[in-house]
Amino acid sequence: MPTKNLGVIDKMKMFRWIAAALLTLVLSAVLMVRTIGTGLSAMSAQNGNWVTNVSTGSADAGIMLKATVAVGGLLASTRENSMYYRLNSVAGEPLRLNCRYRIEGDDYDADWWSITAYGWDNYLIPNRLKRYSFNNENILRREDGSWVIHVAANEQPENWLPVGPSGAPTWRKLPDYDFDLLLRLYTPGRAYLEEPQSAALPTVTLEGCS
Amino acid sequence: MKWLTTLLKWVLGVFLCAWVGQYLLALLIPNLVMEILYQMGGAEVGYNSLSVNPRPDETSRQVVRPSPDLLYANCIFNLEQGPLAIEAPVPERYWSMQFYQMNTDNFAGITNQRDESYRVGTVVKVTLIGPDNNPGDYSGEVIQSPTQRGIMLLRASGIGDDAKARAALDKSSCSPA
Numbered sequence: 248m249p250t251k252n253l254g255v256i257d258k259m260k261m262f263r264w265i266a267a268a269l270l271t272l273v274l275s276a277v278l279m280v281r282t283i284g285t286g287l288s289a290m291s292a293q294n295g296n297w298v299t300n301v302s303t304g305s306a307d308a309g310i311m312l313k314a315t316v317a318v319g320g321l322l323a324s325t326r327e328n329s330m331y332y333r334l335n336s337v338a339g340e341p342l343r344l345n346c347r348y349r350i351e352g353d354d355y356d357a358d359w360w361s362i363t364a365y366g367w368d369n370y371l372i373p374n375r376l377k378r379y380s381f382n383n384e385n386i387l388r389r390e391d392g393s394w395v396i397h398v399a400a401n402e403q404p405e406n407w408l409p410v411g412p413s414g415a416p417t418w419r420k421l422p423d424y425d426f427d428l429l430l431r432l433y434t435p436g437r438a439y440l441e442e443p444q445s446a447a448l449p450t451v452t453l454e455g456c457s
Numbered sequence: 458m459k460w461l462t463t464l465l466k467w468v469l470g471v472f473l474c475a476w477v478g479q480y481l482l483a484l485l486i487p488n489l490v491m492e493i494l495y496q497m498g499g500a501e502v503g504y505n506s507l508s509v510n511p512r513p514d515e516t517s518r519q520v521v522r523p524s525p526d527l528l529y530a531n532c533i534f535n536l537e538q539g540p541l542a543i544e545a546p547v548p549e550r551y552w553s554m555q556f557y558q559m560n561t562d563n564f565a566g567i568t569n570q571r572d573e574s575y576r577v578g579t580v581v582k583v584t585l586i587g588p589d590n591n592p593g594d595y596s597g598e599v600i601q602s603p604t605q606r607g608i609m610l611l612r613a614s615g616i617g618d619d620a621k622a623r624a625a626l627d628k629s630s631c632s633p634a
Contacts, residue, residue, distance in 0.1 A: 358570050359526075
């Protein structure tokens, strides 16, 4: 075979290797972003629409969970200090800004608890009331101690948790939900530590969309 | 047909490598994110000193998912020059001192809840030592960091009247021992 043809074949082989390496890198990044983008749901305990992972913050957390926490929950504590339940969809439908949601609950076995709304960018949602959460002390309760939070962009009666556009530019949006809810239980009781998938939690329902 | 077999092998090889590659990339993420926080935070507030943060709101974008119900103070530490002395008065309401290494692991923590409620009203005094130090060489409450660098985070309940929580954080300190 002429030397000139050998050179062409070598170049072809080199091109294939470089293309394979670049494609592998890009595909690896896409797969990783996709896994992290699904949040904790793929590697966690599901409790109704809420999702948690008891390994958050601990050394025994898996590779993907650590990456997920680094991106979406940096400096999270281990479960003995606090447990985090996240909700970004109701009955499989992602949370939307044009919909109204109802959270109903009571009290929970923890030193204190709070429910916070975060934008898809993982930061607090700008709103004129500067109200980002409700907790076991500032929530308005019924006579029997139970409570209802209305999550919506427009003003609502009782406990209104306002949501709206996130602070980050929309071209950066990757998740399919517009915002999510985070339930924090500080110094949770044994039920949350041992049976996080069945311990008592608030219920979230869709009230309607415009 | 040979070229088709070669192409299929090539595509399969790329997908297999990419599947493994996502985990290798994910291994880098926690350290990368912490490194950015360490460098940017350190440049802003310094190392081995305590910084008390304003109450989180929509403008708080240094760390994802801040709790609007908590007050925070942090000490970005580097133990290469020796141990740190951390002192913190413990308020009555929820309070915790958590230690994070550079891969985001929460390797140690102190709280004022449940079994540790005896700490309420006291001043926690911790000596934070590096991975090469011998804990037996130090007295009192000693915490050994698995890495030379990391972040210590104080959390205090900011629910309702936060004056006592804020005073406790303001009186806390983190400095070379």
